[in-house]
Amino acid sequence: MSDTDGKKTLGLRGGARPGNVKQSFSHGRTKNVVVETKRKRVVVPKPGAANKAGAVAPLGVGDPSRRPAGITDAEMERRLKAVQAAKAREVEEAAARAADEKARAEDRERRRAEIEAKEREEKEREESLKAKAEEEAAAVKAAEAAAQAAAAPAEPTQARPTPNRGGPLPAATPRKNERDQQARPNRGREEDARRSGKLTLNQALAGGAGRQRSMAQMKRKQERARQKAMGGTVEREKVLRTVNLPEAIMVSELAARMTERVGDIVKSLMTMGMMVTQNETIDADTAELIIEEFGHKVNRVSDADVEDVINEVEDKDEDLKPRPPVVTIMGHVDHGKTSLLDAIRKAKVVSGEAGGITQHIGAYQVTTDGGQVLSFLDTPGHAAFTSMRSRGAQVTDIVILVVAADDAVMPQTIEAIAHAKAAKVPMIVAINKIDKYEANPTKVRTDLLQHEVVVEKMSGDVQDVEVSAHTGEGLDELLEAIALQSEFLELKANPDRAAQGAVIEAKLDVGRGPVATVLIQAGTLRVGDIFVVGEKYGKVRALINDQGARIKEAGPSVPVEVLGLNGTPGAGDVLNVTETEAQAREIAEYRQKAAKDKRAAAGAATTLEQLMANAKADEDVSELPIVVKADVQGSAEAIVQAMEKIGNDEVRVRVLHSGVGAITETDVGLAEASGAPIMGFNVRANASARNTANQKGVEIRYYSVIYDLVDDVKAAASGLLSNEIRENFIGYATIKEVFKVTGVGKVAGCMVTEGVARRSAGVRLLRDNVVIHEGTLKTLKRFKDEVPEVKSGFECGMAFERYEDIRADDVIEIFEREEITRTLA
Structure with a gap:
């Protein structure tokens, strides 16, 4: 655009110009897009447009006619202020940079001065140490010279004459010292550096970082020089250890x-x-x-x-205090042991046990109406739980023998009596179920006489109480009998010593880890105590009583669940508190090693003849391998013992592995490799183990009652038994004449003298009552017809399969074989 004078005015150069832009997308896709680009406006002031201050005024401030269109005075004033502020900021930044540079220069000068001062100080220290070392060396040399001078006139005849070829050489020693110094030029410097006790940077860079003598070596050298100066060498005294x-x-x-x-x-x-x-x-x-x-x-x-730290502590009489009695309830299965304890506790434990039978050792504390505290242990009565009853009898003070009045003495009753006698603990007979019509307490007392248990009513010394767990009759008399017996025993323990207890039961609990039910026998177990139990150790993380409440400590005769073990201990192991965790770990490792060596020794203690005999015996014995996982240690132990009793000379059950806790992938892998089923007793397989078992075809069976598990394993083992073959004799025939038939061979003309002759039966050929052949019939004919059987008194023709040595008057014995399926008793 131009004005009337033909001059150009300020305006925009060029408008929007079209252009192409290439856009990129994912997967290598592109697209061309048409866009418009605009040029940036450039403002160029004309020369001579300076203000009074010597600065170039912005376009249009001094001359409104040259101001761009649409720009007001206020806008132009704002732009001027912005330019001035920018210039002021530039001046301030330049000043700040100059000040910062000056400060850095001063800092560098100060550091340089400090380094120089430090180096001067180190140099002065080194010079002083060197001077001191030279003084000590001079003193040592003077002492050596004095010693040599004192020793020279004392031994003139022992001096060996030396030929003097060139006259005396008084400077021989200095020349030797010079040679030593030339051969070892840095020895003095290294010794001085070692004496200084500090290695400087200059010494390290100057080559002083080589191998140096230790301070102990320097001291030994000085000691030898001092001894030599005193008139001879002195041997160092040997230390006997x-x-x-x-x-x-x-x-x-x-x-x-x-x-x-x-x-x-x-x-x-x-x-x-x-x-x-x-x-x-x-x-x-x-x-x-x-x-x-x-x-x-x-x-x-x-x-x-290492086990000396847990030796038995002899308690003093003044430290002993009364403790509650530990009472164990024992007897035959289903005689009412747990129901009797429920009546005393006023609880319902039987309903929580599968099948109504106790399969674990339960530990409880009961406070009587008289305020006396009693600790009860409830043991199972099934035949498989022999070891549990044995443990219960070993840790108890009093045994209550429960006998049902309607059932009298049974096998597990006899076993419980044997355990109580072996443990040498007093016994109280509780005759239960007296409320039943068929109850006969007199028969119970009479049967007990056969096992040397004489009750008071039979003029003996064993207390007997007639009770009923159903009606509660006789419970007070039973508690009085327990109190009387415990008072007679005068049970005492020292609660102020390191705790010691017995593991009644142990299990692997999900969420809590290994848990052990422990009956404290002496001392007090507290939270935080470090202990060792069998081959395991740990630190008490929590103590839980029989009511499920957390407690801080447990004294003598108190049953508690202990949390904080590093593994599941064995039922029956002894718990001992140690002072440090290192002691507990060392004892546990020693016990693990001893147990491992014992197992290895038991496996190796066989001769070659024994190995051959065992291998030959194993060839004739069929094995049923199984893997057992249970909820608690006692149940696993009882199942393994029950499996060992199943079998005979032909078949047996082999437990590949038994453990506590859920069924894992490791168990499935072991079962799959050996073709064994997995028996889970009150446990389940985790998700990964279930999937692996389904993929590999491993059978997992779950049980909650030990009866069912034992019966199933016994039935499976019975399937490995070979069927019994039984022979039934059905008839006799006598050969009258032998015929030779073309295409058939020799055929015997027979008369059936007894029973019946069948085509499908087996036959034996008897000659003079001696068996000469046993086989089957090839043909059985009546005249010319093939018949299935011929009865007594009729004639028939018989031909043997692949046998023709038959004669007249031979006797044919006819029998049938029957297979009988065998089972384990």
Whole structure:
């Protein structure tokens, strides 16, 4: 655009120009897009448009006619202020940068001065130490010279004459010292550096970082120089030590305990005819000879000494305090043991047990109306739980023998009596179910006489009480009998010592980990105590009583669940509290090693003849392998014992693995490799184990009653038994004449003299009452017809399969075989 004078005015150059842009998308797709681009407006002021301050005024401020269209005075004023503010910021930033640079320069100067001062200080210290070392060396040399001068006139005849070829050489010693200094130019510097006790940067860069003498070596050198200056060498006095010697020890370890050189020990062993190295192990007898040869004392120790920290503590009489009695309820299955305890506890435990039978040892505490506290243990009565009853009798003070009045003495009753007598604990007979019509308490007392249990009503010393768990009759008399017996026993324990207890039951609980039911026998177990139990150890994380409540401590005769173990212990193991976790771990590791060695020794203690005999016996015995997983240790133990009793000379049950806790993939893998089913007792398989079992075709069976498990395994084992073959004789025939038939062979003309002859039956050929052939018939004919059977008194023709040595007057015995399925008793 131009004005009337033909001059151009300020305006926009060029408008929007079209252009192409290439857009990129995913998967390599592109697209061309048409866009419009605009040029940036450039404002160029004309020369001479400067203001009074010497600055170029923005376009249009001084001359409104040259101001761009649409720009007001206020906008132009705002733009001017923005330009001035930008210039002011630039000036401030330049000043700040200059100040920062000046501060950095000052800092560098200060650091340089500090470094120089420090170097000067180190140099002065080194010079002073060097001067001090030279003074000490001079003093040592003076002492040596004085000693040599004192010793020279005392031994003039012992001096060896030396030929003097070139006259005396008074400077020989200095020349030798010079040679030593030339050969070792850095020795003095290194010793000075070691004496200084500090390695500087300059020394390291100057080559002083090589191998240097230790402070102990420097001290030994000074000691030798001092002894030499005093008039001769003095041997260092040998330190005699008491060496703890285990059953086997490594040569290097023996040298370390004796503080002798390993080479000396190896050399001494070689003189004894043993070519060993420092990493080999020698027995205790050989090591004892070496120790005595070097003058040390021997203290023979054993690996079992680690258990000395838990030795029995002898309690003083003044420390003993009364404790509640531990009462164990025992008897035959279904005689009412748990129901009797329920009546005492006023609880319902039977309803919680599968099948109404107790399959675990239950531990409870009961407070009587008189305020006396009693600890009860309820044991199972099934035949498989023999070990549980044995454990219950071993940790108890009083045994209550429950006998049903309508059933009298039964096998597990006799077993419980034997356990109580073996444990030497007093017994109280509770004759239960007296409310029944067929109850006969007199018969119970009479039957007990056969097992040397004489009750008071039979003029004996064993208390007997007639009770009914259903009606509650006689319960008060039973509690009085227990109180009387416990008072007579005078039960006491020391609660102020390290706790000791017995594991009644153990299990692997999901969420809580290994849990052990422990009956505290002495001392007090507290939260935080470190303990060892069998081959396991741990720290008490929580204590839970029989009511399910958490407690902080448990005293004598208190049953509690202990949490915090590193594994599931064995039922019957003893719990002992230790001072440190290291002691508990060491004891547990020793016990694990001892158990492993014992199992290995039991497997290796067989001769070649025994191995051959066992291998031959195994060929004739069929095995049913199974894997057992149970909820608690006692149940697993009882199942394994029950499986060992199943079988005979032909078949047996082999438990590949038994454990506590849920069925895992490892169990499934073991079962799949050996073709065994998995028996789960009150446990289930986790999700991964179930999927693996389905894929590999491993059978998993779940049980909640031990009866069913034992019966199923017994039935499966019976399937491995070969069927019994039984022969039934059905008839006799006598050969009258022998015919030779073309295409058939010899045919016997017979008369059936007894029973019946059948085509499908087996036959034996008897000659003079001696069996000469046994087989089957090829043909049985009546005249010319093939018949299935011929009765007594009729004639028939018989031909044997693949046998023709038949004669007249031979007798044919006819019999049938019958297969009978066998089962395990």
